[in-house]
Amino acid sequence: MTQDSTSLDSLRREIDSIDESIHDLLIQRSALVERIANAKGETITVLRPGREAEILRRLLARHRGQFPRMALVRIWREMIGALLAIQAPFAVAVQSSGRGPDFIELARNHFGVVVPLQACRTAGQVVRAVADSEASAGLVSMPAGIEMADEPEPWWASLAVGSGEAPRVVARLPFVSPPLSSGVAELPQALVIACRDHDDTGDDRTLVVLETGPDVSRDRLRAAMAAGGLESAGLLAICRRGDAWLHLIEIQGHVAVGDPRLARLAAQREPVAHVSVIGGYATPLPPESIP
CATH class of the missing domain: 1.20.5 (Single alpha-helices involved in coiled-coils or other helix-helix interfaces)
Known part of the structure; x- marks a missing residue:
């Protein structure tokens, strides 16, 4: 030898x-x-999206050498998904209608190969599956645009009238996207819902639904929010409910249900008649952070 x-x-x-x-x-x-x-014990909440985001942020910040960062993320996502299944029965309902974006691959990339996936035709079915405890979490499409009055109510509007342990948004996917130069097709955007509050990780977005009358401009909404001490990150979607209009707004930072800034916003009465927090998520890492 x-x-x-x-x-x-x-x-x-x-x-x-x-x-x-x-x-x-x-x-x-x-x-x-x-x-x-x-x-x-029996009070276990196995899904911890904020904790998962903090783990990946920490690992990517300390990573060195030639081992690809996206491979590191996939390894840890597989491990986290497998360990979720160890702690308690865990399944994910996924919007997969065959029309538009299909989130099965996105769900598999995030939750791993061990966690069972339940395909649903509509986002509304995903919300019901989570609300009825048929699924531990659900993937629904990222809202965008104006929903017309003669169309079914969008899934996010139904979260604004929920009570008790109603589903709420807890994560946005993909949390880590491949570099734009990698040649990989851009992944669709989706939100994870579960019957739990969204976590505070120090770098977050919160989703709120503002109820107003007709003909309220974006500038007027932004001004009302700023007067209440809230910074808008953008208007995601609008729908009509009777004589009222519902605006899905993304807010900078973590905002809990009892936050006094929400009370100040609602106390103005004009132009906002009602405010509902429907969840939030750790801010995803941009593709340029994964060289």
Whole structure:
């Protein structure tokens, strides 16, 4: 055996040792997750989108070397999805009508190969599946545009009238997109809903539904929000409900239901008659952050 062959064999044995160390650590991590699940008991909430976002932000910030960042994200997404299934039964309802964007691949990329997916024809069916506990979470299309009065009420408007443990938006996908120069087709945008509050990660967006009368301009809405201390990041969609108009607004930062700024906005009465928080999400990482 040549010196080069001996050297290669030594390197391969070192790789085997590293593989076993990685595997041992994965087993240890799984055991810790089981202990956490047992400590929480029946009140367990396995889906922690904010915690997941913080993990990926931290890992990508400390990453070095030639190992691709997108591969690192996929490895951790698979691990997180598998560990969700260890803690409690977990399934995801996915909007997949065959018309327009299909979110099955997006859901699989995010939740991994272990988590069961339930295909639904409409976003409304996804919302009902989550509300009725038939699914632990759901993927629905990112709202955009004006919904006409003779069309079915959009899914986000139904969240504005929910009560108790109604579904709310908890994440936006994809959280990490491949670089624009990678040649990979741009992924569709979707929102994750679940029966839990959205997390505060320090870099977030909040979704609110503002109810107004007719003929309220975007500038007037922005001014009313600014007077209440809220910074609008954009108007995502509008729909009509009877004589009222509902505006889906994205707000900079994490805003909880009891935030006093919401009370100040609602107290103006003009032009906003009612404010509803329907969730929020950790701000996704831009493609240019994944070289």
